[in-house]
Amino acid sequence: MNMDCRNGFEEIAVLQKKYIYALLRIQELKEQQQDFEIYEDLFGQIKDFSMYVYEFKQCYYGRALDWAEEYAFSLAQNIQEDLKNGNKKQVYNAIPTLINYLQKSNEEIQEILEEGLYNVDVGQMRYKNNAVISQKEDFILALDPDTMNPLEHFFFYGQHNKMTKWCHYFEVYHRHFQKYRNKPVTILEIGVWGGGSLQMWKKYFGDECRIVGIDIMDECKNYEEDRIKIYIGSQEDRDFLQKVKKEEGQFDIIIDDGGHTMNQQIATFEELYPCLSEEGIYLCEDVMTSYWPKYGGGYKKPASFIEYSKNFIDQLNARYSMSPDLKISKLTQTIRSVHYYDSIVVIEKGSHKPAMVI
Ligand SMILES: C[S@@+](CC[C@H](N)C(=O)[O-])C[C@H]1O[C@@H](n2cnc3c(N)ncnc32)[C@H](O)[C@@H]1O
Secondary structure, eight states, X not given: OOHHHXXXXXXXHHHHHHHHHHHHHHHHGGGGTOOGGGGHHHHHHHHHHHHHHHHHHHHHSSSOOOHHHHHHHHHHHHHHHHHHTTOHHHHHHHHHHHHHHHHHHHHHHHHHHHHTOTTOXXXXXXXXXXXXXXXXXXXXXXXXXXXXXXXXXXXXXSOOOOOOOOTTHHHHHHHHHGGGTTSOOEEEEEOOTTSHHHHHHHHHHOTTOEEEEEEXXXXXXXXXXXXXXXXXXXXXXHHXXXXXXXXXXXXXXXXXXXXXXXXXXXXHHHHHGGGEEEEEEEEEEOGGGGGOGGGTOOTTOTTSHHHHHHHHHHHHTGGGOOSTTSOOOHHHHHEEEEEEETTEEEEEEOOOOOOOOO
16 A cells, blocks of 8 residues: 555545635625635646646556546636636636536545555556556455456456456446357447457357457557458448448447547447347447537537437337327337446347237
């Protein structure tokens, strides 16, 4: 255990709370129309502090979720500018968002402290083999191979190219995908990166499976091997997806782990869901981007993938609708179920007849 970095995280958490408190006070004083140019220094401090937290997490927590600090940094910088230019209204409007970013960051730091995950290089752990993982004594204790499902086991202990997955995804994959193991299935994954995840699917689904990958990076073509085919193109390019569909026909499983923007996720679903086999599974991962403006997301933003997918629930039940605004569609006839997990949406296709009361 590295006490220095634990202390570091603890200090950050305390300071963050102080800044949040200061911002809340400024909000309260809004009614009194303070001359808040005096706060310019405070926003400068928050800006520098956010960069410090960002770097600290990068250093001691590997691939941390660093978006909150990144946004806090740029927002504090904009607020400083607005203060200089006397744009009081903009400043007041931006303060709640800045508080939100600091709170998000603080929640994550608290979690790191509670879970004892400080000083674990999560990024490295994601794709390196035993030798590197074994340097992380604290964490390795939690990685008992006997309790792992086959995907997780391959990820941590198998020989494979680079890949990047959140640890909690393996349980979701296995829950939905296991019925297809050792069957002649075709799997499509959008987002090839180092090619390791395509190897994982090949191993998991067995000798009769075919794996297809799509990526925008030309070099991903190098990860083709026996029963792994890779197409280069963008998941947002509907003509390109049509071409892939024409060549490949149907897929039994589609995993969207590409660029994660709203347009990409929605265009890909619209183009590829129709070519999923009758009992197929569509899995869109990293849907936390539905809450991140950088990816076109935002809480309750109609254009986010999460909001878009909430309509599937209505489509699933459209047979019972009394409203002319909700009609039976192709989705009503083909979606069997929709599942929401932390950062993943799974749509299972299947025959879905009207319910009968006996
Ligand atoms: C998170 S990585 C994929 C990781 C891989 N599935 C794994 O599990 O190791 C995302 C990949 O999506 C690719 N990508 C980004 N934008 C894309 C787009 N518009 N179309 C297709 N692929 C895209 C990136 O080049 C990158 O290789």
